[in-house]
Amino acid sequence: MSIGAMIGDILRSLFKKPATQRYPYERYPTPDRLRGKLFYDPTKCTGCQLCIKDCPSDAIELIVLDKVNKRFVMRYNIDRCTYCAQCVQNCRFDCLSMSNEQYEMAALQRQPFEVFYGRDEDVQFLLERATREDPEAQPCQPPA
Amino acid sequence: MNNLTLPALVSLLFFPGGLFLLAGGLVYEYIDRKLVARFQNRIGPRWFQPLADVIKLLAKEEIVPNGVHKGLFIALPVIGLASTLTAALYVPMVGFAPAFSFRGDLIVVLYLLSVMTLCLGLAGANTADRFSLVGATRTLTQLFSYEAPFLLALLGPAIVARTWQIGEINLYAQNNLWFVVMQPIGFLVALVGLMGKLELPPFDAPEAETEIVAGPLTEYSGRGLALFRIGKNVELVIGLTLVAAFYLGGIANPLDFLWKTLVLLLVTAALQSLFARLRIDQTVGLWWRAGALLALLQLVAIIVGQMIRPLIFGG
Amino acid sequence: MDAQQIGKGKFVVPIGPQHPALKEPGHFEFTVDGEIVTGASVRLGYVHRGIEKGAENRNYTQAMYLMERVCGICSHVHATAFALGTEKLAGITAPPRAQAIRSLVGELERIHSHLLWLGVAAHEGGFDTLFMYSWRDREVVMDLLEGLTGNRVNYSVNVIGGVKVDVDDAQRDAILKGVDFLEERTHHYIKIITTDETLLGRTVGVGVMTKEQAIELGAIGPTGRASGLERDVRVDAPYAGYKDFPVRLVTDEAGDLQARFVVRMKELLESYRLIREILDHLPTGDLTVRAPRRIPAGETVSRVEAPRGELFYYIKSNGTDMPERVKIRTPSLCNWASVINLAPGYKLADMPMILSGIDPCFSCNDRLIKVNDRSVSQVWTWEDLRQHGIEYYR
Numbered sequence: 058m059s060i061g062a063m064i065g066d067i068l069r070s071l072f073k074k075p076a077t078q079r080y081p082y083e084r085y086p087t088p089d090r091l092r093g094k095l096f097y098d099p100t101k102c103t104g105c106q107l108c109i110k111d112c113p114s115d116a117i118e119l120i121v122l123d124k125v126n127k128r129f130v131m132r133y134n135i136d137r138c139t140y141c142a143q144c145v146q147n148c149r150f151d152c153l154s155m156s157n158e159q160y161e162m163a164a165l166q167r168q169p170f171e172v173f174y175g176r177d178e179d180v181q182f183l184l185e186r187a188t189r190e191d192p193e194a195q196p197c198q199p200p201a
Numbered sequence: 202m203n204n205l206t207l208p209a210l211v212s213l214l215f216f217p218g219g220l221f222l223l224a225g226g227l228v229y230e231y232i233d234r235k236l237v238a239r240f241q242n243r244i245g246p247r248w249f250q251p252l253a254d255v256i257k258l259l260a261k262e263e264i265v266p267n268g269v270h271k272g273l274f275i276a277l278p279v280i281g282l283a284s285t286l287t288a289a290l291y292v293p294m295v296g297f298a299p300a301f302s303f304r305g306d307l308i309v310v311l312y313l314l315s316v317m318t319l320c321l322g323l324a325g326a327n328t329a330d331r332f333s334l335v336g337a338t339r340t341l342t343q344l345f346s347y348e349a350p351f352l353l354a355l356l357g358p359a360i361v362a363r364t365w366q367i368g369e370i371n372l373y374a375q376n377n378l379w380f381v382v383m384q385p386i387g388f389l390v391a392l393v394g395l396m397g398k399l400e401l402p403p404f405d406a407p408e409a410e411t412e413i414v415a416g417p418l419t420e421y422s423g424r425g426l427a428l429f430r431i432g433k434n435v436e437l438v439i440g441l442t443l444v445a446a447f448y449l450g451g452i453a454n455p456l457d458f459l460w461k462t463l464v465l466l467l468v469t470a471a472l473q474s475l476f477a478r479l480r481i482d483q484t485v486g487l488w489w490r491a492g493a494l495l496a497l498l499q500l501v502a503i504i505v506g507q508m509i510r511p512l513i514f515g516g
Numbered sequence: 517m518d519a520q521q522i523g524k525g526k527f528v529v530p531i532g533p534q535h536p537a538l539k540e541p542g543h544f545e546f547t548v549d550g551e552i553v554t555g556a557s558v559r560l561g562y563v564h565r566g567i568e569k570g571a572e573n574r575n576y577t578q579a580m581y582l583m584e585r586v587c588g589i590c591s592h593v594h595a596t597a598f599a600l601g602t603e604k605l606a607g608i609t610a611p612p613r614a615q616a617i618r619s620l621v622g623e624l625e626r627i628h629s630h631l632l633w634l635g636v637a638a639h640e641g642g643f644d645t646l647f648m649y650s651w652r653d654r655e656v657v658m659d660l661l662e663g664l665t666g667n668r669v670n671y672s673v674n675v676i677g678g679v680k681v682d683v684d685d686a687q688r689d690a691i692l693k694g695v696d697f698l699e700e701r702t703h704h705y706i707k708i709i710t711t712d713e714t715l716l717g718r719t720v721g722v723g724v725m726t727k728e729q730a731i732e733l734g735a736i737g738p739t740g741r742a743s744g745l746e747r748d749v750r751v752d753a754p755y756a757g758y759k760d761f762p763v764r765l766v767t768d769e770a771g772d773l774q775a776r777f778v779v780r781m782k783e784l785l786e787s788y789r790l791i792r793e794i795l796d797h798l799p800t801g802d803l804t805v806r807a808p809r810r811i812p813a814g815e816t817v818s819r820v821e822a823p824r825g826e827l828f829y830y831i832k833s834n835g836t837d838m839p840e841r842v843k844i845r846t847p848s849l850c851n852w853a854s855v856i857n858l859a860p861g862y863k864l865a866d867m868p869m870i871l872s873g874i875d876p877c878f879s880c881n882d883r884l885i886k887v888n889d890r891s892v893s894q895v896w897t898w899e900d901l902r903q904h905g906i907e908y909y910r
Contacts, residue, residue: 113581478642
């Protein structure tokens, strides 16, 4: 039986650095294994689509322009991704990886949530085709 | 050593009665919150947080719920704040002499401070909300339990100083041995009584958020809530000043005021963070079984001492 | 019991669906006489999400990630239960190292859950300092989990047929160091909860449940064990790594809130011991075995011990790559009866503590139950369910 069993703790804390942080101004280093934003390397990809099959949230889509010449574009919807890394696990050619640095992806517009990975000219080609086919749908424009 | 005096209008509107106390209340709330945060190993709020809260509340719409007496609903926060501000006039704020003073003003101040709690209780009972009703019952129960011990604790120094006037007691305390040494039990009861009066943890059963949301203030928003909060803060400053003036060797100058009240605030902040919330029956039990009894013992000892002293020292 | 009926002509204090004491929506009505509670009723279902139905049009791997999101605090046990059940149906067994890592993460998760509960329970009792300190120390185990698995909440450790993450030497040292620190702190917390006068005043003799009552009300997990009920899936039917690393049962006879505090804190000590043992004798070998995409037809039951008690999964397969039916019974659901039956007779101020004493998790246990009044069977599609939900809360 004692009154105020935490007195040791509170007195020590008075002379200690607070455990909380002023977050946006200072932050802890992230661990190596942190599952952040997904990255895709089209040069290693074979277009097997195993990553798409097991994605629990339909976050990724592989658009095959030319399978023989390895012209792949991956459309990645960050806002749908649950960061489970199942696609990374499924990929046998190491073309998917998750960043441990980019993890703060909140944004006020929709635009940054749609990312296209692939060779620049392929992405360009795809975007142009999309606007040509359907002038109303502009994939990279923020909603009015 | 004598305290300074101020013209009446200044003391009513600016210092120590009006604006100064409002600002002081916010500062003391900030210090209190910051200290509790540091005791809990947190950073705590920034310096303008209490002010920002008040401004936000004042800018918000005040919703008057159905089923309340509208006049009472709006008037109660004003009455509560006004009574605490009035009480400040009789207290040696910041080391200046009380703005107004008469024989027996100690009793008046104590009652004025109770008006605040009474307003809280009425505000709760006024609304039809069930959390407010339970909160009001608890507030009034707690009012009746801490009132007697707190009064008895402040009576100790008054009896020794042979006056009911706060200013006189303050002067007496400055020129004699600190009452905290002479009457340690009284000091403890007064400090804990002050925490009970202000409904600080662990005596916050009337507004226990995990049970009854915000107690009597559940239905209040906007201006009413802001006024009640300011009133509480002002009461905190006055209460600390009273205890410091009585028990910590009086308040002679602003510096004296600052360090003595801040030390008291440090102690109350530590007590706030040290305990689990007492149930209302435990609060009442503690007060009537321990608090009142101890204060009474102290009082009897003082009276006996007063009677014996002339016999020993040939008085 | 219907909430409207018991409340007639009496003073009813409603708690929830939105209330500061509740971190998730649930509705309780306490009939009070002054401060004494005379009756209690509960209404659940505010956070029904249709997860069971959702699993039916996803393949097994996708469904596992969905199951992981049944509960935010004990996400790993849900995925483990589902993975174990699916593996049983597929006729494969994960390698020993994978099983040990599943147990390791499970125990780390138990530590984080119990420390979280300690903070919440202390907060319900108005002891915010204990709340802040226990959550500060909980950060240590959260960081360990983040370093080990890559996320603080949804660890995604499991795959069907094994685990994704391995424990290397650096991880091992970090975990051992963290566990040493936490063990010291846990001893300190045990001292506080068994000696602090104000906390004892709020916990001793509050919400007393005898062993007979516990059996009758179907209490499980630490809530039941605090009443002397010797029931723990890890001991009774060891799964994953618990076959190789046996668990010692922690029980208490008192059955009050104090006992629930003590049992959970002592379980932490047991978890620390278990983690050290697993790390010292971690089996070597592969992390995964190959799992078929199409699971053979059949049905199975999978039980694991979540931090709150026994978690039960029923999985039915029809031979395709999607489960035909998944039924989940979470531990919180079993413990509601104890809250409602224990509440009368205690003070209103005790209610939040009795409520949090079972460590309730609302969104876990909200399932749609439709009792057919006529013998008409009915199949609801996903869209029907959605519409029903919208209409229900309108």
